Amino acid sequence: MRVVRVRTAAALVLTGLLAAVLTSCATEPSANTRPHPGTATASPGGDGVQTVVVTSGVDLRFHPSTIVVHSGTVRIVLDNTAKVGQGPPHDLTFSGLPVQIGTVQAGSRASVTFTAPAPGTYSFVCTIHAAQNQTGKLIVR
Numbered sequence: 001m002r003v004v005r006v007r008t009a010a011a012l013v014l015t016g017l018l019a020a021v022l023t024s025c026a027t028e029p030s031a032n033t034r035p036h037p038g039t040a041t042a043s044p045g046g047d048g049v050q051t052v053v054v055t056s057g058v059d060l061r062f063h064p065s066t067i068v069v070h071s072g073t074v075r076i077v078l079d080n081t082a083k084v085g086q087g088p089p090h091d092l093t094f095s096g097l098p099v100q101i102g103t104v105q106a107g108s109r110a111s112v113t114f115t116a117p118a119p120g121t122y123s124f125v126c127t128i129h130a131a132q133n134q135t136g137k138l139i140v141r
Contacts, residue, residue, distance in 0.1 A: 038064035049073045056090045057081040060129045065136040075113045082106035094124045116140045
């Protein structure tokens with residue numbers, strides 16, 4: 001009878017420790033609370049295309065997170081600055097616009113070229129990290 005009580009007590013202690021560990025993990029916020037950095041105005045190149053490079057890496061933020069463009073042709077380059085094999089993939093999708101950059105693996109880059117829509121503000125998101133609030137906005141003037 002004593003052996004059963006010792007095993008039962010040990011199992012209860014182990015269960016309590018496991019519950020404490022799991023509960024402490026649950027207190028981590030699911031949303032990324034880091035600030036959204038910077039604004040950049042796309043600059044036209046020799047071909048007249050307004051180009052801006054947006055970087056993203058392990059911090060799950062777009063740099064810059066606000067892009068300002070004018071009417072005309074726009075090229076957005078998404079550069080995943082994480083080291084190959086050591087960072088998450090990213091993508092960039094606009095709400096309300098048929099514009100997106102597909103999955104970009106760590107150490108890679110991809111771009112999209114489009115005609116700027118009507119003046120206004122358009123949001124974009126990394127659909128892979130939407131829960132971590134990896135978002136930005138495009139301002140068309």
